Amino acid sequence: MTIPSASDPCPCTSGRTFADCCAPFLNGSAQPATAEALMRSRYSAYALNQIDYIAATDHPSRRGDFDRNAAEAWATKSQWHGLEVVATQGGGAGDEQGVVEFVANFSVAGKAHQHRERSTFARDGGRWYYVDGNAPAQKPFRNEAPALGRNDPCHCGSGKKFKKCHGA
Numbered sequence: 001m002t003i004p005s006a007s008d009p010c011p012c013t014s015g016r017t018f019a020d021c022c023a024p025f026l027n028g029s030a031q032p033a034t035a036e037a038l039m040r041s042r043y044s045a046y047a048l049n050q051i052d053y054i055a056a057t058d059h060p061s062r063r064g065d066f067d068r069n070a071a072e073a074w075a076t077k078s079q080w081h082g083l084e085v086v087a088t089q090g091g092g093a094g095d096e097q098g099v100v101e102f103v104a105n106f107s108v109a110g111k112a113h114q115h116r117e118r119s120t121f122a123r124d125g126g127r128w129y130y131v132d133g134n135a136p137a138q139k140p141f142r143n144e145a146p147a148l149g150r151n152d153p154c155h156c157g158s159g160k161k162f163k164k165c166h167g168a
Contacts, residue, residue: 003048011047012040013082026053031128035091035098035121038128040083043104046071047080059122059129081105081112086136096123101136 006019022044024030032038045053051072084103091098104115119133154165
């Protein structure tokens with residue numbers, strides 16, 4: 001992807017223009033004030049293949065773990081379609097730590113994918129950094145509906161009684 005113009009929509013799909021959203025962070029003229037702003041700018045950096053920004057916003061304690069080649073390969077092989085911030089916890093302008101849960105939508109070779117993550121951020125020296133991320137825990141499925149009785153109509157819509165259809 002080419003660098004958007006100032007008036008283009010931001011790649012992070014915040015609904016703001018690139019100039020009013022991630023551009024100042026990516027070009028170094030400003031620092032994100034919140035963990036969510038850093039998350040959005042990191043997504044935009046992947047979408048725009050600005051791997052130096054990704055490396056620079058990793059927490060100093062984990063920079064040895066950064067695989068530049070893998071990050072660059074993922075960024076360049078993917079077509080980025082938008083970011084959905086699912087939830088935030090802390091990470092405000094006055095906080096020292098924060099968590100951002102998000103879904104990054106992208107495709108590789110025409111096949112759609114989603115990267116779901118619950119990322120941890122920390123402020124160090126007045127700047128927000130990405131610390132780590134994990135797949136969000138999924139809540140177990142729990143059927144809240146009452147159980148079908150043997151003589152109830154089958155749930156499949158066949159018109160038969162449950163015991164004569166799927167209950168057999």
